[in-house]
Amino acid sequence: MERLIKILKDIEPEINYANCKDLIDGHHLDSLSIIALVGELEEEFDITIPTVEITPDNFNSPESLWAMVTRLIEEE
Amino acid sequence: MPSIPSYFSVQFLAILLPVTVTTYAFLPQKPRRIVLLLASYAFFWAVSGKLLVYLLLSTLSIHHFGLWLADNQNRCDQALEQAQKENRKGIKVLYQRQQRGIIAFAVILHIGVLAVLKYSAFFATNLNVGFNLLKLPATVAIPSFVLPIGISFYTMQALSYVLDVYHRKISADRNLFRLALYMSFFPQIMEGPICRYTETAEQLWSVPPIEYRNLTFGLQRILFGILKKMVVADRLNLLISNVFNSYQDYDGFVIAVAAVCYTIQLYMDFSGTMDVALGIGQIFGVSLTENFQRPFFSKTIPEFWKRWHITLGAWFRDYIFYPISLSKPMKYLSSKARKRLGHNFGALPASAIALFYVWLCNGLWHGAGWHFIFFGMYHFALILSGNIAEPFAANIAHKLHISREHPLYHGFQIVRTAALVCIGEMFFRANGLRTGLAMLKKIFTDFTFNTIVEKTFFSFGADLYDYIIVAIVLAVVFFIELCQEKGVSIRERISTKPVAKRFAVYYALIMAIVIFGAYGDNYVPVDPIYASF
Structure with a gap:
């Protein structure tokens, strides 16, 4: 989770990730940030994130992102 | 009143809508579905007559493709369950190839019908211009087709359904009538919104009492x-x-x-x-x-497009932007670019390529004409230049001690965005x-x-x-x-x-429409x- 937060802070440093539950719905992450985030997550955790995983449910909070990452690690 | 029986015509507001609502209200649950489906086809028939056949064929087609994909996915799952671990990858690749073939067939078929009906005249005209410029003694006959109403809208609904089945986001619907209602629901057939199967199909099928x-x-x-x-x-x-x-x-x-x-x-x-x-x-x-979602409160062009024709933008985002920008070659490009350009600009090349296709499609979706393509490219250029300039703009504002959160700055951004939109719309409307x-x-x-x-x-x-x-x-x-x-x-x-105040508001609305x-x-x-x- 710490590695994930570090990646998020590198991409969008101004967001307070501790309480944020609407990264997508609140327009905090734009499409450019999402592409960068997907690339970083894939490299860092050696996973492939298919486009169908890019949903608000998966990307709205660090917790939901982490749940997706751990699920994809298990599936790999 | 409009020349076609649109939602603002007397035929619709005084006959079709009240008759449908009244019939629906007095029937038990199951027949209500038939009422909605018949009303939808009646409306389509009233506007496009025999061209209703395009909608019917499109519905039958996605029903078939959905079941075909589901069948292949089931066979894949069964084969994977029975296979040894070392054989699984091969089986997966084999079935994925088959499913790619099915989905490509479905997409080409639906886009093909739209392309022939909507763009063949534009293509033929430009081909003739090309022949003329090259002084070649050839001409192509310019075809003329009448478009069924809402074809650009229901084709996108059809494609989103089969693509979602392909991606296993939804299960294929075996019920042809539920799918038919999802495709044809009369209030949205003419101009959208372009809804996803998960958003409306079940809701429509549940036909609750009024x-x-x-x-x-x-x-x-x-x-x-x-x-x-x-x-x-x-x-x-x-x-x-x-x-x-x-x-x-x-x-x-x-x-x-x-x-x-x-x-x-x-x-x-x-x-x-x-x-x-x-x-x-x-x-x-x-x-x-x-x-x-109140588009003219937008502070930037990307924000405007998140608030204007939201369902079209979301469709292009989900089915064009992400599949292109996160394809293998683009991921490779992004990875290389991130190492050289850092986080801020690393995703930009892949994003720019995907955005180009999104806005080309957006322009063409609105119509077959160079001014529509220009409209798309204009917004592509605005969004891309905005993305490139953003870190520099933030830096300049910081150095000049301009607060980007100040209401006056927000006001400036809103006016600037509206002005840019007006210029784009001028090209959109121009002959x-x-x-x-x-x-x-x-x-x-x-x-x-x-x-x-x-x-x-x-x-x-x-x-x-x-x-x-x-x-x-x-x-x-x-x-x-x-x-x-x-x-x-x-x-x-x-x-x-x-009650008195409420009805005063309703009467005011009706009188405003009648008088003005x-x-x-x-x-x-x-x-x-x-x-x-």
């Missing part, structure tokens, strides 16, 4: 939509038609006013139609997806790309206030009375949208008022703008 609250809220929204369309959009039509059709006769100021008025007309026309569509949906207990460019040139080279000085300004298709009525309704719309921006629902507020609506002998009927896309 509730008083849904009925009144739905009727309010329909009335508000009619007000926007008939009092503002249609009233501005004569001025816009005059100036856009004979722009040579007008100076830059009048052209600029017409460009702003066209943007207002387009917004009032399209969002008014959406109000009617969503209002009708609400009467039947169906929440159609919102297509507008061709050359005309659009000539109009833009006139705004910058022939801008005078002579029409005001000579008091001829109010004789171009809208007089002072028209401008006052439009301004009053726009002020009402602005007030309502401002409240919504602050999280206040005017409709909820009205619903808590005593642009219809009758002095007005040419105006078809809903997006119905022609």
Whole structure:
């Protein structure tokens, strides 16, 4: 989770990730940030994130992102 | 009244809608589904006649492709279950290849029909121009097809359904009638919203009884939509038609006013139609997806496109932008670029390539014409340059001690975004790309206030009375949208008022439409703008 937060802070440093539950719905992450985030997550955790995983449910909070990452690690 | 039986026609508002609502209300659950489906096909038939066959074939086609994909996926799952671990990868690849073939077939078929009907004349015309330029002695006959109503909208719904089945986001629907209702629901068939299967199919199929609250809220929204369309959009039509059709006769100021008025007309026309569509949906207990979220409060062009024609933007994002920008070659490009350019710019090359295709498709989706392609490329250039300039703009603002959170700065951003949108819409409405460019040139080279000085300004298709009525309704719309921006629902507020006050509001709305609506002998009927896309 710490590695994930570090990646998020590198991409969008101004967001307070501790309480944020609407990264997508609140327009905090734009499409450019999402592409960068997907690339970083894939490299860092050696996973492939298919486009169908890019949903608000998966990307709205660090917790939901982490749940997706751990699920994809298990599936790999 | 419009020439085609649109949602604003007497035939629709006085016959089809009340008959459907009344019949639906008095029937038990199961027959209600048939009522909705028959009403949807009756509406389609009333507008497009025999071309209904395109919608029927499209529905049958996605039903078949969905089942074909599901069958292949089931066989894949069974084979994987029975296979040894070392063989699984091979089986997966084999079935994935088959599924790719099926989905490619489905996509090519649906896009192919749309392309032939909508773009073949444009393609043939440009081919002939090319032959002429190369001095080749060849010409291609220019085909002429009549488009079924809403083909651009229902094709996107059809594609989203099969693509979602392919990606296993949803299960294939075995019930042909549920799928048929999802594809044809009459309030949305003409101009959208472009809904996903998960958003509306089950809701429509559940056919709940009509509730008083849904009925009144739905009727309010329909009335508000009619007000926007008939009092503002249609009233501005004569001025816009005059100036856009004979722009040579007008100076830059009048052209600029017409460009702003066209943007207002387009917004009032399209969002008014959406109000009617969503209002009708609400009467039947169906929440159609919102297509507008107060777009003229946007501070940037990307934000504008998240608030304007939302369902189209979301479709392009999910089925074009992410699949391209996150494809293997683009991921490789992004990975290399991130190492060289850092986080801020690393995703930019892949994003730019994907954005180019999104905006090319967006332009072409609106119509077969170079000015539509220019419209798409204009927004592509604005969004891309905004992405590139953003870190520099932040730096400059910081150095100049300009607070980017100050309300004045936000006001500047909102006005700037609206101005850029108006320029884009001018090209969108212009009779061709050359005309659009000539109009833009006139705004910058022939801008005078002579029409005001000579008091001829109010004789171009809208007089002072028209401008006052439009301004009053726009002020009402602005007030309502401002409240919504602050999280206040005017409709909820009205619903808590005593009956007398509530009905006073309804009567005011009806009277405003009856008295100030642009219809009758002095007005040419105006078809809903997006119905022609």
